[in-house]
Amino acid sequence: MDTGLPWQAPEPPARPEEPAGLSRYLTEADRIHIADRLGEKVSVRAIAAELGRSPSAVSREIRRNRTLMPNGSWYYRPHAAQRRADARKPRPKPGKIGQNPRLRDFLQDHLTRR
Numbered sequence: 001m002d003t004g005l006p007w008q009a010p011e012p013p014a015r016p017e018e019p020a021g022l023s024r025y026l027t028e029a030d031r032i033h034i035a036d037r038l039g040e041k042v043s044v045r046a047i048a049a050e051l052g053r054s055p056s057a058v059s060r061e062i063r064r065n066r067t068l069m070p071n072g073s074w075y076y077r078p079h080a081a082q083r084r085a086d087a088r089k090p091r092p093k094p095g096k097i098g099q100n101p102r103l104r105d106f107l108q109d110h111l112t113r114r
Contacts, residue, residue: 025085026051026053026057026061026085028078028079028082030051030053031061031065031078031079031081031082031085032078033047033050033051034047034051034058034061034062034076034078035076035077035078037050038062038076044058044059044062061081062076064081064084065077065080065081065084065085067080
């Protein structure tokens with residue numbers, strides 16, 4: 001569509017399709033999208049709308065995973081952010097039954113009785 005203006009803002013880059021539904025957690029593709037759009041000086045609210053996320057979630061992601069440059073400014077690195085997020089994941093974690101032999105024996109006894 002030609003508006004007659006000498007310059008038009010480019011369309012936002014296409015995001016890869018998500019599998020069924022939106023995950024609770026940001027994906028690496030989401031983080032790359034955030035970094036790309038931040039580099040283009042797009043607002044957090046606009047980025048959040050493109051991702052289908054709340055602005056607070058995107059803002060929190062940027063704040064949590066930003067890196068301080070030697071000159072005192074901040075920047076967002078998506079691959080480092082993904083590594084940090086993977087390190088924070090609570091799984092795999094041992095289950096309660098596996099950690100407590102008394103609980104395991106109690107449950108097994110009651111399952112056997114049924």
